[in-house]
Amino acid sequence: MLVTASIVTYKNKKEVLDAAVTSFLNTGMDVFLYIIDNSPDDTIRQWYNDPRVEYIYNNANIGFGAAHNIIMRDISKLGKYHLVLNPDIRFENGVLEKLYHFMEENPNIGNCMPRIVYPDGNLQYLCKLLPTPRDWIIRMFLPFNKIRARVDYFFEMRFTGYDHIMDVPYLSGCFMFLRREVIREIGVFDEGIFMYGEDTDLNRRIFQHYRTVYFPEITIIHDFEKGSHKNLRLFWIHVKAAVYYLNKWGWFFDKERRKINQAIKKKYIK
Template sequence: MQDKITASIVIYKNNLEQLKGAVQSFLKSTTDSTLYLIDNSPTDECRQHFVHPRINYIFNNKNIGFGAGHNIALKDAMERQSTYHIILNPDVYFEHNVVDKLRAFMDAEGQVGLIMPKVLYPDGRLQPLCKLLPSPFILFTRRFLQFFPSWLDRLNHWYEMRFSGYDKVMDVPFLSGCFMFLRMDTLRRVGLFDEEIFLYTEDTDLTRRIHKHYRTVFFPEAVIYHYNQRGSYKNYLILIYHILSAIKYFNKWGWFNDTEREHINQQILLKFSGD
C-alpha cells in the first residue's frame, strides 16, 4: 500500500479536546493519507476516541520520547512508500487547505526537504518559530535570564529572525517541531530523529541535518494555530529533560567551537542584510 502523505502525533497525557482538533485538522485536509497516533502515555485511554480507518493507533506503554515516538511512524511510512510526512504537535489545528498548499509547494520545489507554515497563537499573534542555530549562550539566556527583558528582546530579534518580518518564503536553519512537513526521500538520506535526544532540541538537530543537504523553508502562505504549552516553563521534570537534551545536542555539534553553526547563521544574516 502506498500513501501519498502520512503524519504522526506523539501523545503523552495531552488535553483531549486539543488532540481531537489536531487529528480532525489532518483528516479533513487529506484523503490519500494515514495518521499515526503514537501514545507514550501510561494508559491507552485515548484509543477509544480515535477509531478511524485512516488512523493507526500505537500504544507504547511507556514514554520513549518525542523523536523515538515519531520514528516508529516514520519507519512504517517509509515501508508504505509515503511521499511526504508531517510531524504534528497534539496542540495544533488548521484549515483544510493548509496541507494542499504545502504539498503543492513541495511538488514544485524538488530541492526543499522540509517546510514549516506560519504559526499563530489561537488569538492571532505570531509565534516566531524560525530560528538561527542556537549556541549555549543563547539557550541559557532565553531560559534563565528573562528578568532582563530589553536585552532578551534584542537577542530574540536576531535569534528568532524577527528582522525578516515573517512575511516571505525564506530558508531557515532551525524550524520548530510543532509542524514539520518532510520529504521522505530527504529522511532516507539524512536519517530520522536522533533518539538519544529525549525531548526538545530534536527538531533543531533534524532541521540542521536536512539544511546541510536540502532547503529548509518557512512558508507563510499556509497558516496553522498552536496553543504552545511551553511545558519546560511550568514543569521542573520537563525542564530537566530540556537541559539534558541541550547537553546532548551540544555534545554532538559542538559547544563553543562550532564553525558550521557560525557559518550557517552568518549566511542567513548576510542574505537579509542584502535584501
C-alpha cells in the same frame, strides 16, 4: 499514499487532540495518520475509529523523537510526504493541499513549515538560527527582558519580518512537513535527545543537503504551552537536551554554525 502524519501523545485532552486529528483528516487527499501514545494508559485507543488512523500504544514515555521514529524509520509506512504533527495544532481545509503542491514545485526542499500563530492570532517566532550556548543560556536562565529581547531578535530571526518565503536552518518541530526521500537519506530523530532539541538536530542535518523553508502563505494555529517554562522536570529535560546537542555539534567552536548563521543574517537582515 500522498501524505502520512504522526502525532505523539502524552495524557492529552480529547478536545485538543480531536482538533489536530480532524484538521489532518479533513481533506480529499490520500492521507493516513499514526497516533503514537506515550501515556500511562491507553484511553486514547477508544477515541478514533476512522480507517485512516492507526493507534500505537507504547506503555511507556519513550520520548518525542523515539516515538515518532517508530513510524519514520519504517519507510514503507510513509507517504510521499510525512508530517510530524504536534497534538496541539489545528488548521483549515486546504493547508495540506497547498503544502503538497509547494513541495512538488520545489524538489530541493526537504522540510517546510507554515506561518504559525497563537489562538489569539499573534505570530509565533518559530524560525531560528542554529543555537549557540549563549542563546540557550540567556533564554533558559536569565530573567532580564532587555537582554533576552536582544537575543531573540537575532536567534528567532525577527529581523526578517516573517512576511516572505525564506530558508531557515532551524524550524520548529511542532509541524514538520518532510519529504519521504529526505527521511530515507538523512535519517530520523536522534534518540539521545528525549525531548526538546531533537528538531534542532534533525533540521540541521536536513539543511546540510536540502532547503528547509518557512512558507507563510498558509497559517496554522498552535496552542504552544511552553511546558519547560512551567515545570521543573521538563525544564531539566530541556537543559539536558541542549547539553547533548552542543556536545554533538560543538559548544564554542562550531565553524558550520557560524558560517550558516552569518549567511542567513546577510541574506535577510533589512
